[in-house]
Amino acid sequence: MTLDPRSPSDSSASSGDSGEVVELPSATRATDIALDELELVYAFIYARVGNRADAEDLTQQVAMKAIPRLRQGAPASAIRGYLFATARSVLGAFWSTRLGVSQAELHEDLALAVPQGPPSDESAERARRILERLSDNYRRVLELRFLHGYSLKEVAAEMRSTVGAVKVMQLRALRAAAKVDPDA
């Protein structure tokens, strides 16, 4: 195995094939294809980490790991499959390093089908299904806080409660939300 650009005869000798070569797309075209595919990866990652800075870091990691593959001029479908396999691996490492979450615990979160089109509102739909399965109080506190952006104080006023009680309810609601299987 060598890292230098190989001549057809080198490849033929090492791989046993005919040594026939195919031209790759232009650099600009390959980069554009890669960026379009990375848009999907970014949306996939953002839907799981919930913030731009971490989503950008992780997407960049995926891109760097995938650079050799991206340069091969493989079909977009193959690139996408590889990028998402890499994205799952990178996300798994992200949660594992920061929270000690095992790959098995993340299995359902990461084992999703490779998207076939532009970013969808999959995360909003998933959130809706989770919230529907919670008790009224838990659903209300999470809706106000996450979907409407209320502060703790505003949630407390809305729910005629105290900030301290809302804080505890938020924790319990998130624990309950984590146990809901939105696909069940």
Add this chain to the structure above:
Amino acid sequence: MPEQPENRIERIVEDLLHGRRLRLRAGDAEEKQAIIAAARLAAARSGPQRMSPAFRRRLAQILDSTPREPRLTRRTALVAGLGVAAGALAGGIVGRELASSPAPSPLSASSPVVPRNGRWTDVGAMADFSEGQGKLVRAGAVGAFVFRRGQTVTAVSSMCSHLPCELWWESGSSLLECPCHPVSFTSDGKPSSPSYTLPALNEVKVRVTAAARVEVLGT
């Protein structure tokens, strides 16, 4: 005084709702599932996301920064096309084969990490380490992957020996992968590809106590 769980979660939720990155602290893992749920709900609030133009430009620069491989054999192209099924493992192998950037020249030989005024840090019980599987631990400023084989343990630095990036353990391929370039290392710290010449990872001192606790020499 330890942070109350509800305050811990509120701190993280506040960060997420203000678009800040996840700044996790020691002990946050106790609420790991709640934190992951919070991250997903925060994402749902903002809907499907696209990369910012600035980030897209940065990625384009990264993608264009290394010379391209001009041609490849049809067989190699087919291998690339089949990479979906092969997954990340095949990607690593093919990636290393086709990486067109020159291999970095060997640096100095790897040596053990021996911190000044180092101290042994308990990183868990032997039972916490799965046979042959890398586990990332921290002993102060020293990050290490610890491997248990039977009743013995070994450890290597968690930092890549070429770029200053933290490795991760890929259990499928049983390799330590670098997120910053297409290289990986075996559990004994050696680069997995003989053609991509890199120093081995630094060894990290590790021992097992009489009480079957694993200790790493850190800071």
